[in-house]
Structures are given as C-alpha cells and as structure tokens.
Amino acid sequence: MAMADSSCLHRPHVVVVPLPAQGHINALMHFSKTLAARGILITFLTTERLHHRIFRRPHQEISATLQDHHGLHIRFQVMPDDMLPDGGGATKIGELFEALQNKVGPMMEQLLRKVNEEGPPITCILSDSFFASTHQVASSLKVPRVVFWPYCAAASVAQANTQLLISQGFIPVKAEDVKNPTKLITCLPGIPPLLPKDLRSFYQEKCSSDLMFHTQVYESEIQNKADWVLVNTFEELEGTESIQALSKGYPAQAVGPVFLGEFLQGEHSFPKDIIRTSLWEENEECMRWLEKQAPTSVLYVSFGSYTLMSREQVQELALGLEGSEQPFMWVIRPDLVEGECSALPGDYLHRIKDQGLLVNWAPQLKVLSHPSMGGFLTHNGWNSTIESISMGVPMIGWPYWSEQFLNCRFSREMWKVGMDLECKADENGLVNSVEIEKVVRNLMQGNEGRELRKNAANLKEAAIKAVMPGGSSHTNIDTFVEHIRNLSQ
Numbered sequence: 001m002a003m004a005d006s007s008c009l010h011r012p013h014v015v016v017v018p019l020p021a022q023g024h025i026n027a028l029m030h031f032s033k034t035l036a037a038r039g040i041l042i043t044f045l046t047t048e049r050l051h052h053r054i055f056r057r058p059h060q061e062i063s064a065t066l067q068d069h070h071g072l073h074i075r076f077q078v079m080p081d082d083m084l085p086d087g088g089g090a091t092k093i094g095e096l097f098e099a100l101q102n103k104v105g106p107m108m109e110q111l112l113r114k115v116n117e118e119g120p121p122i123t124c125i126l127s128d129s130f131f132a133s134t135h136q137v138a139s140s141l142k143v144p145r146v147v148f149w150p151y152c153a154a155a156s157v158a159q160a161n162t163q164l165l166i167s168q169g170f171i172p173v174k175a176e177d178v179k180n181p182t183k184l185i186t187c188l189p190g191i192p193p194l195l196p197k198d199l200r201s202f203y204q205e206k207c208s209s210d211l212m213f214h215t216q217v218y219e220s221e222i223q224n225k226a227d228w229v230l231v232n233t234f235e236e237l238e239g240t241e242s243i244q245a246l247s248k249g250y251p252a253q254a255v256g257p258v259f260l261g262e263f264l265q266g267e268h269s270f271p272k273d274i275i276r277t278s279l280w281e282e283n284e285e286c287m288r289w290l291e292k293q294a295p296t297s298v299l300y301v302s303f304g305s306y307t308l309m310s311r312e313q314v315q316e317l318a319l320g321l322e323g324s325e326q327p328f329m330w331v332i333r334p335d336l337v338e339g340e341c342s343a344l345p346g347d348y349l350h351r352i353k354d355q356g357l358l359v360n361w362a363p364q365l366k367v368l369s370h371p372s373m374g375g376f377l378t379h380n381g382w383n384s385t386i387e388s389i390s391m392g393v394p395m396i397g398w399p400y401w402s403e404q405f406l407n408c409r410f411s412r413e414m415w416k417v418g419m420d421l422e423c424k425a426d427e428n429g430l431v432n433s434v435e436i437e438k439v440v441r442n443l444m445q446g447n448e449g450r451e452l453r454k455n456a457a458n459l460k461e462a463a464i465k466a467v468m469p470g471g472s473s474h475t476n477i478d479t480f481v482e483h484i485r486n487l488s489q
C-alpha cells in the first residue's frame, strides 16, 4: 500500500475487516462508504483472491480512483490467500472458521503494523463479529476494536449469549426440540422468546463435534470483548432493548439498513467495476426484462451466496414456479445445485420463456427496488431480509442454515412481512412443486399477500426515516463518527 497522501494525514483512520463472504463484504463495504462520506479514511481488508474476483483491478489503482474521482478515501489492503480461505462455498466454511481462529492473527498483526507505520495511524479496527483474531490484533496495536454484527439484533444477542444458552441446556440444540419444541427460550435479554430452531444451525447436537460448533462457541466469547458494537438493523424494527442487550458496558447501536442511505442518494451511479462487491458477474439484462413487467407482478427468487440445493429440489422449484403462472426472475448461481449435471428439465427454458428469466447473479438491490417487484422467495440471509424489508417487498422464506430460521420466523410473526415455505418440507426435507405453486400464488395474488405487501410498505417507510438526517440510524452513525474523531485527536 502506498504511503498516505497529504489529504489523508489528518483523517481518522478505520481498518475494516469483513469475513471473506458475500453478505459480509457487501454490508461492510456499504458501511465503509457511509463512514468515508463523513470524512473517515477507510482501509478495507480482503484476501487477494476475493479482491481480484470482486474488483478485477489492482487494489492501489482502485484506491486512487475512488479518491481522485469520487473524493472517497477508501483504500484496499489484501491479505495473502494462504492466510485465509474465502467463504465462497458451503463446503469451505469449516476451513474458513479454523483459519479465523488459529491462523490469521499474527499475520494480520504484521500487516496492520505496516499500515499503521505508513500512516495515518490506525484509529480503530472495525471488524465483523466473526473475527476473533482482530481482538488480539487490536490489543497488540493498542487501538479500540468495534464489532459489527451483520445480523439482526435478536440473532446477535443469541450468539453473544452462547455460554448462557449452554449453561441452560439449550445448546447443543436437540433434534427433537427443533421438531417439537416444548420450551421457549426466555432467558435472553432484550429480545422476544426464541424457539430452539431459531438458534444458529451450527449449534445443533448433530454438529457438536464439528469444528464449526467449537469455533462458534469460541468466537462468541471474544465477540463480547468489544469497545463499541454496531448492528445492521434499525431501532424501529427491533426496538432499542434488543440492541442495548448487546452492550456489556460499552455503547451498542443500530446503524442499518447499512446500504439504504447510500442507495437513496443514488450512489449506485458509481462505475460498477470500482465499487461493486459482487463475487459473480451481475446480469444487467434483468433490468431490461423487469421494465417490461407490470407493477408488483414479479416474484424474485434467490438464495444468496451459500445455499446448496439438491437436483430434485431444484426440479420441484422449477415446476412450482412455472405452475404458479406468475412472472418470476430466478437467480441460479453456478454452484447452487449439488452435483454436476443441469437440474432443469430439457425444455424448461423454452416453456417458461414468456413467464420467467433465469440469471446467474442479479444486481439484487436494483432488482428489489424495481416497481415490478411483487415478492421475494428467499433463504432469509440477513442481508436479503433487510434489503427486502427496506424495499417494501414481502417475502416467502425458505431458510437453509445458520440464523436464517430466526429471520424467517421474525419476518412472519413479528414484522408480518413474510410467509414460510420451509415448514412445508416432507420428512426428507423436500418441498414439492404443488406447495411451492400454492404459496407463490398466495403471496402474489392472495389477500394474505396483499396484507403483507402493505406491512412491508410501512416498514420501508420506517427504514427510510431511520437512515435520513434526524432518523435513528443516521443519528447513531453521527455519534459513532464523533467518537472516532475524538479518538483520533
């Protein structure tokens, strides 16, 4: 990385460390842009491979372009690939977490020492909640560590209280409690009661000897040793108590939806090869396709960056979408389907040509904000969930793992903007095409769908208010920025 130029020298300097996975990079890049727009210098850490996959240009060149053409002081620092495997697929997740726990710390410390020497000095490290090693690095560099939770507050509180849940016998989560819960989890501060199924799927009994289980427990201990906590949610959605419950004596604040302020300002006019953070090439054809569709008529179908589906499930989904007779746009990531061969029936594309569009990867924010959007069939990853809520699009939830079951249930029961498809699965976990067809029709054409759409529109309004000047998240970000400025003086 180049030495600091003179315009950076007096800026507070925040090093941002996302987990190397799509949703985490997106959320932290959005937040970085918000901080940079308020005069903070950002050094954004990625791995070499991810940097290349996302930006396709050397990091020095992008840093310079952002500064010269957009006045945004965001620079990129890459970590060697052997330091941290990327989270590009579900099979690698254990490997990634092992590296986070055991390998990354000393190398990151070395790297950040250099960044610090080159200046301006690092004011604080802002790290993804799952990055325990940043705690050691921050202590050793004697700078504060801010923990950023890229989840809803309720899921964050549950994760931060892992030890309490272990001591009360809720973790490991027993299979029978997932199927037929007899007890609600009422011991967690500040949040509504949870079901055992709401806890992270990695905490299930069948995973209790997995590396993932143990690293999650370890990470949860370190997560609580922060100097400041930020959450990608907004107070009007989850209430201040749930956010305060993340504090162990230090400030905890909701600063989300992190993408929304920037999105409303039309910052998406940035040249996309400079600031886009997609791991896959976005298909721009889909915006032209959406232009031809009637208002609120299209179902957007996407399962984020990790979900895997069996060939059989993809076939049922394909038939269900077709049978619903609703226009749909379906993101089929190149690695969505388990196994090699194509899962779709041979003449499928031809059959649905006037009804649907299949793409590898979509510009999801643009898609969700399009007037033709009528619903989102989603895996309920937190980014997708909060993006849908902020765009006023009701959801059909089909959670896959992690805390997605909680996001799905809260969307349905608390926020009343979602339906649940996962509950229709048979004993083998398969949801058949008839169920899919029914729930899609219900969301897109039924009275229930209309009601959910109304609720989603209200939440959209609340989300927009939260990120506008004077709104709760906007004010919280101001407070945080003020704190960072004071630290750097």
Ligand code: UDP
Pocket (backbone or CB within 6 Å): 022, 023, 024, 026, 278, 302, 303, 304, 305, 306, 307, 331, 360, 361, 362, 363, 364, 365, 380, 381, 382, 383, 384, 385, 387
């Ligand atoms: N996304 C996208 N295009 C797609 C699918 C997803 O840009 O075709 C983005 C989406 O907007 C979100 C992220 O990828 O920001 C997925 O994060 P999420 O937390 O929903 O799911 P994960 O990938 O972590 O399972």
